[in-house]
Structures are given as C-alpha cells and as structure tokens.
Amino acid sequence: MSKSASPSPLSSASGQAPGCPSVPASRRPNARERLLDAALKLIRETGYAATTVDALCAEAGATKGAFFHHFASKDDLAVAAAAHWSETTGALFETAPYHDPDDALDRIFAYLDFRDALLAGTVPEFTCFAGTMIQEVHESAPAIRDAAYACVTGHAHTLEADFAEALALCGPPDAPSAQSLALHTQAVLQGGFILAKGAGHAGPARESLAHLRRYLEQLFDRKETGHA
Template sequence: MPPSRPSKVATPSPATGTVSAREKLIAAAIATVRYKGFSATSVDEICQAAGVTKGAFFHHFASKEALAVAAAGAWTDIAEQRIFTLPDWTRLADPLDRLLGHIDFRLSMLDGPAEDFTCFVGTMVQESYNSSDPIRAACDASLRAYAVRLAEDIQRAIDTHGIAEGVSAFSLAYHIQAVLQGAFILAKANGHPVIARDSVIHLKRYVAMLFKKE
C-alpha cells in the first residue's frame, strides 16, 4: 500500500533562514497535490503534512483555492532556481548547447515515482481548469513563465544557428512544454518513467533536426 502522504518539503526563507508556516503550507500543498491530485487533497492533509494547525492555515489562506494559487506562483520560483539557474548547462557558452542541455537535464529528472518529477501546475490544472478560474489562470501564468524563460535561449540559438522555416522561439518553447507535460501523463498512466524518457529523447532529436545539428 502506498504511503498516506508525501514527505514534507520546505525551503527556508532567505531573509530569516527559517521556514514560516506559510512556506510550510505551500511546500506541503505542492508535495501532496503532486502525489494525490488537487481534488483528493484536503486542507486537513495539507496541515498535517506541513505540521501546522488548521488555524494557522486560515490565518494565511482564505481557502484551499487561495493556497493553490499561491503555490502555483511558488512553483514558478522553484523552476527558476532548479531548472534555469543552478544546473551546469545554464553556463554553457553556445545557446543551442544550453537548449539541448536543458532537454538532457529534464530527461535526467525522469526517475523514481511520478510525484517526484511531474509538474505541480500541470497536475493541478488538469483537474481544475473548468472548475476554478483563479487556479487555471495561476497555472497558465506558471506554464507561460517557463515557456518565456526557455524561449530566451531558443531565440539566441536561432540568432546564432538559424532554424527551420516558420519556427518561432516561443512556439518551440511551448512545444517543449507540451511534450514534457504529455510525458508526465504517460508516466503516470504507465506507472514507470521509461515511456516519458523515450518521449524526451525523441524531443531532443526533433530539436536537433530543427537546427540541422548532427
């Protein structure tokens, strides 16, 4: 039987070096929703995972929906640090090498249980896109922020190397996002990341062909 709840994950505030109740709740929401889905996750479970009281929850958030919106914003910040700032590939000189390095890095993340590598906002929006416009909009903003950030390197690669006719940096960034999100769904359905890894390997081949890279 699977564990009843995921491990707690929280990042200390840079200003104080401590983790606030609000930060704990956001981290618990991200971990629990990735594990169980948004609808199946209750406020009580989030509080238990965060190690805070229900009173503390409602001190910071008016509802589970409000927490979800805040967590979507936090997820964007997590992606900026873990995907676009810290990895070694971000310091490669050639923008095309950075783009391919980005895809390799996303491939390397596809390991272990799905809740460890799948996208929080991608998971949440699949359930909530037609039932909560604030959550849908927050997820859209996070997914778009990823595409905009990735498009910066894609445009630099296009300027340096050229690309197949009719391909824009932003459309390719969204395509990469779409392949990744689809790969996450396949991994959940299949119960193993191997099918997702194959999809990302095909993605890298496709991008290399667009840039006519051997």
C-alpha cells in the same frame, strides 16, 4: 510549467506529526511555508480536489487555525502554491549548469539533458505540480488555472532567448518561432508526465524527451552532440 523536481529539493515538506515533542512546531520554518510545501507534495500525489485541508495541515504539522490564518480559502492556497512552485523550480533552473555552454543550441540540448536527469525518483516526485492543477481546475477555478498556467509559460519564457539565438544562427528559413518551440518543449514534457503516470515509471517521459531532442537536432541540422 512543467518544472519538475529532483527528489531532494522539492520533497522538503516534513511529515512530522503534530504533538512531536522534539521540536515545537511553531519553531520550524513558519506554517505558511510548510503548508505550501505540503501542498506541492500532496497535490502532486493525489490531485487538488482529493487533497483535503485536514490532510494539508497534518502533512505540514499545522492546525486548521494556522491554515485559515494564512490563506483565505483552499483555492487561495492553491494560487499561492503555484507562485511557490514557480519560485522553487525557478531557483532550481536558474542555478542549473545547462546555461554554461557558449553556444545557444548547446544550452538547449543541455537543458534537455537536465530535464532527463530530473526524471528520477518516484512519479509524484518528478511530475509537474502546475500541469496537474491546470488539468483539474481549468473549468472550475479560473484563478488557479491562470496561476498554474503562468508557471508553465513563465518557465517556457526562460527558454525563448536560447531558441531565438539558435534560430538566428542555424535555424531553417521556414522555422517556427522561438516562443512556439519553447511552448512545445513544455507540451512534450507534460505529455510525457501523463504517460509516465499511466505507466508508473519515467520510461515514456524519457522516450518522448528523446523524440523532442531528435526533432530539434533535425530542425537545427545538428546530428551529433547529444549524449542522451
């Protein structure tokens, strides 16, 4: 995907240590959910291979027994976490206000504004879980790679209708396809995330997003509108 997170909605895994007496661990949202949230957090911070099952359990306030009760293996958790990521970010994007404008092109630029606004907080908070996993396991764990890539293409797909509509209204005759544009949008975001990780801040991601905005403004011959 490329779905990134605003600090709050996606950083929900509690770091509560096992043994904390206030709330019995088994009474909080079930261990499966907590383990999935922990996976999103830790894997975005340190990558898949470097995230151990023990660390996942500690972060989630669960035990190994709970882990292997819900997931057949670490890889199995990764696949489930990809689905979890799609759900979480899917909800975030579905209810976001960038769908409001009547004009398709306005919605696209509003989407870019929204993505820019998500570039807040620390690097692991706004970068993409799916992109991180794809890069790490693409050769070694096809099941995880496919699940993570489906997050990306799935999210890109939600942009296609707007691109198609904008293309029909004011696209140039030799325009690329809506699908290609939607995927390129995600590629720019993913690339921006990598540079942001290298730089240690969102700066490069913001700049690439601005270039993408300019590209689309030129492509659709819209020179104003954007506020970013």
